[in-house]
Amino acid sequence: MKAESAKVPDYTWRLASRALVLGREEVHVWRADLDQLSSEADNHRLNLAADEQARADRFYFQKDRDHFIVARGVLRAILGIYLNRTPQSLAFDYNSHGKPALALPTHDDDIRFNISHSHGVALYAVTRGRELGIDVERIRRDLEVAEIAGRFFSRREVAVLRALPTDSQRTAFFLGWTRKEAYIKARGDGLSIPLDQFDVSLTPGEPAPLLSTRPDSSEAARWSLYNLVVSPDFAAALAVEGQGCALSFWQWPEPAGK
Numbered sequence: 116m117k118a119e120s121a122k123v124p125d126y127t128w129r130l131a132s133r134a135l136v137l138g139r140e141e142v143h144v145w146r147a148d149l150d151q152l153s154s155e156a157d158n159h160r161l162n163l164a165a166d167e168q169a170r171a172d173r174f175y176f177q178k179d180r181d182h183f184i185v186a187r188g189v190l191r192a193i194l195g196i197y198l199n200r201t202p203q204s205l206a207f208d209y210n211s212h213g214k215p216a217l218a219l220p221t222h223d224d225d226i227r228f229n230i231s232h233s234h235g236v237a238l239y240a241v242t243r244g245r246e247l248g249i250d251v252e253r254i255r256r257d258l259e260v261a262e263i264a265g266r267f268f269s270r271r272e273v274a275v276l277r278a279l280p281t282d283s284q285r286t287a288f289f290l291g292w293t294r295k296e297a298y299i300k301a302r303g304d305g306l307s308i309p310l311d312q313f314d315v316s317l318t319p320g321e322p323a324p325l326l327s328t329r330p331d332s333s334e335a336a337r338w339s340l341y342n343l344v345v346s347p348d349f350a351a352a353l354a355v356e357g358q359g360c361a362l363s364f365w366q367w368p369e370p371a372g373k
Contacts (some may be wrong), residue, residue: 126344128366135365137197137226144249144353144370145239146345147189147367156181159188162202184230184240190230193239197226198370207255212305223352229300231351238343238351239278245356248292248300251343252350260288268295269311271326276317283319289350291317294340301338301354315340323352 128146137143160168174180174228191202194217198205200317206218225243230350231250232238240249261284264276270293279287294315299308313335314326323342328334343351353362 121330126364128364131196131365135196137241138361139225139243140355140360141199142240142242142247142355142361143363143365144343145189145193145241145365145367147186147237147239148235149185149237150235151181151185153181154187155156156184160184162188162191164206174292177325182232183234186230187234187239190239190360191365193241194226197241204280210303212307214303214305216284231290231296231300233349236349238345238346240353240355242355242360246301246303248297248302248354250296250344251342252293252296253288254286254289254348254350256285259286263289267310269314270318271314279318286319286350287317290319290352291315291343293324293350293352294323294342294354297352297354298338298340301356325354365371 117260135143142268160171163171163184171180171183171187174183181204188202191205191226194200194205197200198217201260207215209215215228215230217228217295226241227243227247228239228241229247229249230237230239233251234253236251236253237265238249239253240247251354261276264273268291276284276291295313296309298313298315299310306366312330313328316323316326325335325338325340339355341353341355341362343353345351
């Protein structure tokens with residue numbers, strides 16, 4: 116995979132307008148806070164399909180249940196902006212590995228999206244006519260990152276991680292983990308792609324290219340991989356099929372006046 120463009124994306128998270136337009140060479144990334152009042156979660160629940168409501172009810176803790184409901188409700192509202200549809204009118208299909216897509220037909224069949232959330236922060240990515248994946252993770256202090264990397268990362272990545280200063284290794288691990296997750300989510304094949312069969316950059320402060328893929332080395336050139344700046348406590352990444360997309364960053368809540 117080629118490195119990110121020399122032009123660093125503008126990571127200003129802006130409030131969107133109702134007239135938001137998504138061009139074919141654009142990816143819109145949204146950020147939302149899932150810690151909402153229970154009344155807000157109840158409002159979002161009204162827009163969910165029966166299978167989503169049933170999935171929400173399987174969460175044991177109320178906070179986790181509310182986070183799921185808000186995350187899915189905001190997803191529906193965001194897609195509704197681009198499709199000019201009401202949130203409750205949307206339907207989803209899922210591939211054999213659980214990757215969601217809009218159920219066809221819609222009046223705009225090219226819209227593709229992906230979602231990730233962790234500890235109250237949700238990220239959404241939306242584009243046209245190309246696959247994409249997004250991942251966000253809170254940087255946890257209770258994990259033995261070197262041990263986990265040794266089990267799942269490639270030998271090249273493990274060597275890079277171990278060569279970093281100790282105080283940088285935790286951040287580097289989560290940068291690598293989110294980049295790997297974004298890529299396999301974009302591919303839509305889940306963990307059928309072993310995490311040690313491709314290499315990503317781990318070094319903090321450097322671009323986030325997909326360095327190599329195995330056994331098909333040409334696969335790396337199909338994808339662009341971006342580091343996303345969310346907050347100091349989180350790592351995040353975006354994988355997009357193709358090259359040269361322009362990224363825009365939007366902050367939920369929905370535009371005023373809806």
